[in-house]
Amino acid sequence: MNLKELSDYLGLSQTTVSRALNGYPEVSEKTRRRVMDAARQHDYLPDARAKRLATGRAMAIGHLLPVSKEHEMVNPIFSDFLAGAGKRYAENGFDLVLSVVEDKDEAETYRDLARRGAVDGVVVHGPRINDERIALLTELGLPFVVHGRSSEVSTDYNWIDVNNRRAFARATAFLLDLGHRRIALLNGLAGMDFAARRFKGYQDGLHAAGLDVDPDIVSHAEMTETYGYARTNALLDLDTPPTAIIISSIIPAIGARRALGDRGLTPGKDISIVIHDDDLSYFRNDGDVPTYTATRSSVRAAGEETADMLLAAIREPHQPPRQLLLEAELTVGQSTGAAPAVRQLLKEG
Amino acid sequence: MNLKELSDYLGLSQTTVSRALNGYPEVSEKTRRRVMDAARQHDYLPDARAKRLATGRAMAIGHLLPVSKEHEMVNPIFSDFLAGAGKRYAENGFDLVLSVVEDKDEAETYRDLARRGAVDGVVVHGPRINDERIALLTELGLPFVVHGRSSEVSTDYNWIDVNNRRAFARATAFLLDLGHRRIALLNGLAGMDFAARRFKGYQDGLHAAGLDVDPDIVSHAEMTETYGYARTNALLDLDTPPTAIIISSIIPAIGARRALGDRGLTPGKDISIVIHDDDLSYFRNDGDVPTYTATRSSVRAAGEETADMLLAAIREPHQPPRQLLLEAELTVGQSTGAAPAVRQLLKEG
DNA sequence: GCATTTTCCCAAAGCGCTTTGAGAATTGGA
DNA sequence: TCCAATTCTCAAAGCGCTTTGGGAAAATGC
Structure with missing residues (x-):
């Protein structure tokens, strides 16, 4: 059923029917109702192709x-x-x-x-x-x-x-407060604007504590699980490995976790991890205490x-x-804890 | 620039120009080339809205x-x-x-x-x-x-x-060959056809070895990380926990791995895991030896x-x-190994 | 050389809507 | 009651393409 057939059926012109359906004021309420009812009853819906051509909009x-x-x-x-x-x-x-x-x-x-x-x-x-x-x-x-x-x-x-910059500055400050001094950054692909802003935030955080960025523990790549795994292994193999890692997405964080698992290390205890969490529907970082400490913002x-x-x-x-x-909100989960030095101090009382 | 303008410019009718551009045989090669060149030069592309209406196809x-x-x-x-x-x-x-x-x-x-x-x-x-x-x-x-x-x-x-049924039958048979007798299934949402077929395959595998399905170690749910985590914990808390788990997707497998990690268990050693791997681009199960033993089929x-x-x-x-x-191909990774009993036997020589 | 194909191109009619510009029908005011 | 204002409806002209049904020009056959 098209507009012509519908208007023939109703004994009205196409103009009137079209206007009735599109809510124009030039048509009486009585007629509008009659048109709407007939349209519904006959399952009429205007042809998208024709509508697009006539209106010039693609919708x-x-x-x-x-x-x-x-x-x-x-x-x-x-x-x-x-x-x-x-x-x-x-x-x-x-x-x-x-x-x-x-x-x-x-x-x-x-x-x-x-x-x-x-x-x-x-x-x-x-x-x-x-x-x-x-x-x-x-x-x-x-x-x-x-x-x-x-x-x-x-x-x-x-x-x-x-606000990626502020989020990563906060994540960095949070880790610094826990006593971490050697904090790695597992960032997104170089050249991506968000990655640059996150790096700046990370740098802001370090600078505020009088620290400098060590390029050896900053990396940029596409955020795959494999990247998280490989890069974490590389970090742990350093002479002075970081005590904390900030990771740009939950996906490489999975890989990081796998690398830790291989070595029998526990996140939050042996090494701290903060992630940026896009709140993916199939990968919720929730529960009583979320798995990861995270800067969260729902994509x-x-x-x-x-x-x-x-x-x-x-x-x-x-x-x-x-x-x-x-x-982004900063939510504390299981993946962060006091830095080893602080832990030691606390233990010694 | 629209068709009318283009044909005016060329001194041809709209018909001829349209036919030239759409590869109809009624136009000479010389004219076609002239039309094509002019179209390219003027950046002409037919309006999708008009084309759709005229052809009746939405493309x-x-x-x-x-x-x-x-x-x-x-x-x-x-x-x-x-x-x-x-x-x-x-x-x-x-x-x-x-x-x-x-x-x-x-x-x-x-x-x-x-x-x-x-x-x-x-x-x-x-x-x-x-x-x-x-x-x-x-x-x-x-x-x-x-x-x-x-x-x-x-x-x-x-x-x-x-071929979900065959894939899961093979996965089950593979685990049985390794000596596993208590194999859990972490399946997709009940009611989904693929989940039913995977269950049948699992059942086929068990039956072929003279075993029956134990409903206590079969579950159906949406395939999230959280599901994998919670369900694996529940399985490990059973009086007689499974020695192997088949998991319908890599996402819940991540959760399963997290549950194992919490308990200091290692996949492939303490418990075997076979997953179905859709070969997601951001979650490659590869490397020299893939992380997971898997039935793989690229989505x-x-x-x-x-x-x-x-x-x-x-x-x-x-x-x-x-x-x-x-x-699906069955690829062997790090997440499977001999069942404890077999391992014991092998050790005793 | 003429009739007949074949080749090449065109005018015009859609496709199914929206929207313009007017004309009936109705209402309100004096 | 008559005229102006208002309300309601319509015919027709697009929107920018494709495609039908020819027709003129060129090529072919005899």
Whole structure:
């Protein structure tokens, strides 16, 4: 059943039926009700293709899932983010279109989406330092929100980010308070903006205590379990291994834990671990006392906020760019404890 | 630049330009080349909205991401699956539309997608036993492929599945060969078809050795880390704890490992673990000797196969349904070893 | 050389909606 | 009662493509 058939059936013009269904005021309540009832009864829903052409809007938001040829890695937080954002899109009648694309084709894909009119806006994931996508999208005039921020980009744009710097400064300070002096950082991929901010926070924390960063115990890589395992082993093999490790995600933390297990070491006792926890739905760091001490910020909630922001930006294109900075909470779990020296002192009374 | 402008510029009709771009034979090679060059030069790409209306095809595939209100759980294998499928869609000029939807609204969403003409086909994820979505989609005439199968559905339909039954029978037999007699099963959610098949395989393995299933050491739940942890603790607290555990996914296996760690137990030595490994990109079970002994089948590869199958089904609607059964490989890792009794015997020579 | 194909291109009619610009029908005011 | 204002409804023109049904020009066959 299409609009023509429905209006023929009702003895009304297509105009009136369309207006009744879309809530325009030019139609009497009586008629509107009659139209709505008939639509429901006949299972009528306007053809999305026709509606899109007629309105010029796609009623869809684009997300690019970049898949690099080399590492073949999909960001594990992606699905939780999509769950959050997609929920909001659905509530607002928008579709979510997901483009799986190789890193190198990303710019071209944005161009295509814009020219084809396939989406009304896009979300930019995983911004790098001085990310060129921001200039591109601004030039294309395609509304967008960045999940994260991009340092060294001078123009103003919509973004939503966790206060990574403060979170990691707090995590560092927390470990310092426990007496740790040699604290390693297992960070995300170099070049990623969030990783740079987390490093800065870590550095802030150390500096505040009069300490300097030791580059030997700072590393950057894609956040896989394997990375956590290998890197933790390497750290433990050092002449003076760290007494604590800050890890950028729960996934490499699993690997770190495995490395400790291999050596019969216990987190929280033999070595302290603080993680950044995105609160992944299949990997909850909870329980009476959470497994890990963590700076926590729900990526799913971030997805919801991102969607709201983008929909607002599409609705009101002439408003100034919007920004939202979320604070992570620092929750204490089982994976941290006093540094060995402090422990010794305490024991000696 | 739209088609009209492009054809005006070229001094050709819209018909000719459209045909030239879409590879129809009614246009001379010389003209085609001229059109193609001009299109490239002016960055012309046909408007997706108009194309969709004119052709009646959506050039898009739908995936539902079901998010249950209660458990708020997103399947962690989802993103890898999408990465695989989405790659193929992109190669074939299709978009991927992702609908985040509450469990209870799933049927309605399929109806909407079909009526609105928003997609040309859909992928059904996580089929349950006697899944009603299959009948619904058949009735709607919306092409679909099920990732998995649904027992007790009598009609024929497109599916692609891992041979879960055989994989779990092999895993069980493998553990039996190592001397294990008390083997626990940490399965997926009851009601899921894959979980039922895995249970059957487990049962097959035990029966073949003249053993029976002990329901006390079989459990069904959503495959989270927390589940693996809690359940492993419960198993170890039994009067006669199992000497081996088969775990349906790497995620709960992490939890199991954590439970073992808490007690100072080592996988492969104190207790054996076999997992089913979906080969998640951020959670590779590899290395010189993989961490886990596993039945492995790449969910990403399954995504690619599913996409190919669905695109073929859309292209050739009158072909009979297609099916593909993938075998999992059994790879030996560090998490399995001889059962205590056997170990004792071997030691005694 | 003429009739017949074949090649190449075009005008116009959709696809199923929204939206513009007006025209009936109704209501209210004097 | 008549006229103006308001309310309700409609015909028709798009939106930017594809595709049908021809028709002119060029190539072929006799």
